[in-house]
Amino acid sequence: MLSLFMRLCLLTVFFTALPLQAKELEGVSMADTIEVAGQTLQLNGLGLREATFLKIDIYVAGLYLEQKSQNPNTIINSAGPKRLVLKFVHHAEKEKLTEAVKEGFENNGRSSKDLMAKINQFNSYLVEMKEGQEMHFDFLADGSTEVFVNNKHKGSIEGKNFSQGLLAIWLGPKPPNTGLKQGLLGK
DSSP states (O other): OOOHHHHHHHHHHHHHHHHHHHTEETTEEOOSEEEETTEEEEEEEEEEEEETTTTEEEEEEEEEESSOOOOHHHHHHOOSOEEEEEEESSOBOHHHHHHHHHHHHHHTTOOOHHHHHHHHHHHHHOOOBOTTOEEEEEEOTTSOEEEEETTEEEEEEOOHHHHHHHHHHHHSSSOSOHHHHHHHTTO
């Protein structure tokens, strides 16, 4: 029979280990909170992007929100700041990334001719990504999207239509893979 002290020690170890699991996936860690536009955002969830029928791990994505949510439409349509972080665990060519962006907009019904110039502008900011590199997108309250590659600001794209379409790539009805979407939603 375990003493009361031993039981308390075991409970302490168990409960302090839980947060570590919530912010790490496939060996990639992300902070519980970050700051965007002067506001503290919390990690909503982590998801893994797998590609091809071989299910090759490409990146771990983390979604930060003002308030946690499991509703993709609420997240996509909310005005507050958000950040999507992609930490690459596998090499990704620029052409594959730009192709995936165009496909993501098309798959989620957001590839209108009006958005094509903005999609092309966004794709011009993308580069070949190597294992260990990162890109992130800040979705600001004014509807603009800030693009960062390896923590260097690449540019800004105006328009709520674009920011919602970009988020829909991961959270819309046809994400790159369902496990990625479910992870970002914290499920």
